[in-house]
Amino acid sequence: MSGVALPKKLYYFAIKGGLSAACCLLEMADADIEFKWCTTMDEWHAVRDEVPGRFPTGVLPAMELADGRVIPESGAIKRSIAAATGRLGEGVDYMVSEACIGLAEDFRKIVNENCPNVMNLG
Secondary structure, eight states: OOOOOSSSSEEEESSSSHHHHHHHHHHHHOOEEEEEEEEEEHHHHHHHSSSTTSSSOOOOOOEEESSEEEOHHHHHHHHHHHHHOOOOHHHHHHHHHHHHHHHEEEHHHHHHSSOOEEEEEE
């Protein structure tokens, strides 16, 4: 995936977990990325509404590219950062990493269905 650049800025709630893999990749690459951690829903709504239409899905997490486009979804963010830092893999390694991502997502769904946590409490 040549030609993939690091994002300019990442937006997420100030909770551990959701972007931890992306943050680890950025740390390993010694990348200088701006973060916007929203600590309250009111703060998120203020950020979201600063520029109408900036966040295409209206939810977090999201990454802002150098050209100002905003890309949502944690999976897209993690894989884009992995590609930009040269850690996405190629050939069979890439296929195995994608399989692992799918398995991890399946496991996350099972956990969220059975264990109360910050992501599923109403």
